[in-house]
Amino acid sequence: MATPVRELIEQQPEDATFEEILRELAFAASVDRGMADVREGRVVSDAQMAERLRRWQRSGRTP
Numbered sequence: 001m002a003t004p005v006r007e008l009i010e011q012q013p014e015d016a017t018f019e020e021i022l023r024e025l026a027f028a029a030s031v032d033r034g035m036a037d038v039r040e041g042r043v044v045s046d047a048q049m050a051e052r053l054r055r056w057q058r059s060g061r062t063p
Helices: 004-010 018-039 046-059
Strands: none
Touching: 004 018
16 A cells, blocks of 8 residues: 555656655645644634734734
């Protein structure tokens, strides 16, 4: 049975570079982490994020 990593690699074009494959793997890992956050309820609503951004902009701090 193929692992998700192997499947992702096999889906890449024959001429894909090592860097392109690494970028795809990193993206897939990020999506997996995000989906785990959603399942665990670690999310912020649009309204909450808008308020955070307003407070950040008023503070004059840089990220």
